[in-house]
Amino acid sequence: MVAGVVSALELLRIMKENNIDNYYPVEIAVMNNEEGVRFGIPVSNSRAMVGLIEEGELDNIKDKDGISLRKAIIDFGITPNLANAKRTKNSIKAFIELHIEQGPVLEHNNKKIGIVETIVGFDKYSVKFIGQSGHAGTTPMANRKDALVAASEFILAVNNVVKEVGLGTVGTVGELNLTPNASNVIPNYVQLSVDxxxxxxxxxxxxxxxxxxxxxxxxxxxxxxxEMKRTLRIDPVYMSKEMIDIMECIANKLNLPYMRMNSGAIHDAMVMANIAPAAMIFVPSKGGLSHHPDEWTEYIDLKRGIELMLYTLLELCKRG
Amino acid sequence: MVAGVVSALELLRIMKENNIDNYYPVEIAVMNNEEGVRFGIPVSNSRAMVGLIEEGELDNIKDKDGISLRKAIIDFGITPNLANAKRTKNSIKAFIELHIEQGPVLEHNNKKIGIVETIVGFDKYSVKFIGQSGHAGTTPMANRKDALVAASEFILAVNNVVKEVGLGTVGTVGELNLTPNASNVIPNYVQLSVDxxxxxxxxxxxxxxxxxxxxxxxxxxxxxxxEMKRTLRIDPVYMSKEMIDIMECIANKLNLPYMRMNSGAIHDAMVMANIAPAAMIFVPSKGGLSHHPDEWTEYIDLKRGIELMLYTLLELCKRG
Structure with a gap:
């Protein structure tokens, strides 16, 4: 969030300092809770802007201490007003979000700017393996129903399947719990997540x-x-082709080392695309790190992103 | 323990009731703590009998509440005396242990008696997989260092390797812990046990x-x-060939449906074999279950085990 906010402020400062006149008004939308850490529900600001939050959600969604979203907003000194937050479809000419990449792709490709084409969709699954426990010494291999061995085969299958399906598809088993989790007992139960x-x-x-x-x-x-159960399905969201072309043209003019790429993480631009043409600019994350104390983007890299955003904005504001 | 104790008592009762005279004295050794649950160290009674426990161990080994083995014995009303417990090598003519199988082999083979040839040896290992965490969406498959995928491949390798090595060898990964264990993060660390x-x-x-x-x-x-580290190595222990032959001969005479087999779990007979010829009789465990509320052995099956033990004892006591 910080890189995006700082970039937007810097952009307005440049416009003011240079007395740049624009046909369309420019507005900064500062959004928090893109990650959904405290309340478990991400991109809540953009969801309010596009009208996807109902009044009830403010009361029903609570953090781990039982504090509702409404109470948290009031405690922060703001009066929640969903009607005020909402923007109607086509009332916004364009939405641009600058974000750190949170991945290693720019670094690996030695590029400094990512022009996002697609924010990937995703499926989440919960998979349960039900075997039978037994003594690690007294149960012959042929008689075993080892839930962890089955789960291991499945984890490798996830890895292979997404590679077979091809570029732009990734798969991860990040969470795994087994029972009884004792060194001398054959595991009878494994539950794992697939993303x-x-x-x-x-x-x-x-x-x-x-x-x-x-x-x-x-x-x-x-x-x-x-047993495999789908717990979430989010469709991929495509960024505005017109804006991508404008950005690419500008990147070429400015000699910015850019690449077209996809976003593997969800972003507010994904939600804003419901009511306005949306675009995203990625700047490099050192070592691909994010949500980590070592998260870092070089100032020069951020500057390049701001330049691209500025000239894209000027181009968009010019058009009648 | 209960099946063994009951069987031994029943055996003496039969001998007394039938006024059976024996050349060698018969003694019951009632041993607890074969499993080592409370103090983490198994077969402590037999280890005391063969002189493998030092005075210091009574004080140094403590349960999770910090109570030493010595204090626990005193609280139970017994004065620990290692010198009294110890028997010298060759002072015992033979040691027989009757035990429930704790596995499914007898049931699968439709046999009622197991004559144990070998108590298996075992290696325990702790294996660590050190990868790199990353966002499940933004890290391309080719850039990943997924500790759980590597661990899964290793778990399948353990399963294959022991099958390749052949009959009488089993391998289990029963314990596995991963970090950070979150559905949208590539696991950077896995620790697992191999038995x-x-x-x-x-x-x-x-x-x-x-x-x-x-x-x-x-x-x-x-x-x-x-990184793989061996944390334990216990050598296999072979039961007395002479006693195995005697038991087999008697089992045939009595028409007992028996088989020769190995013990995958450790037993006091394994320790007693250090100072005396030792033998083990297995009786069936229903469904192979052990350390479970449903653990069960049919009375008729226990009776067959007692018969075999009785006639073996009589044969052994006859010999000068």
């Missing part, structure tokens, strides 16, 4: 179908029951 | 060597550091 992201809904669906097949094979080979 | 058991030290060593090779391959393929 699959792709620029195409088709690829999410293909990954799902391949995983279902893999599960059938693993079930038979390992004598373990497996 | 490998075999009737032959050679097979333990072969398994180790194969795992070391597998680790080298996984390290390279997955770009993850792996």
């Amino acid at each position: 699959i992201r792709s620029t195409e809904n088709d690829n999410l669906q293909k990954s799902y179908e391949k995983l279902v097949k893999e599960i059938e094979t693993i079930k038979k080979q390992r004598n373990v029951d497996i | 490998i058991r075999s009737t032959e030290n050679d097979n333990l060593q072969k398994s180790y060597e194969k795992l070391v090779k597998e680790i080298e391959t996984i390290k390279k393929q997955r770009n993850v550091d792996i």
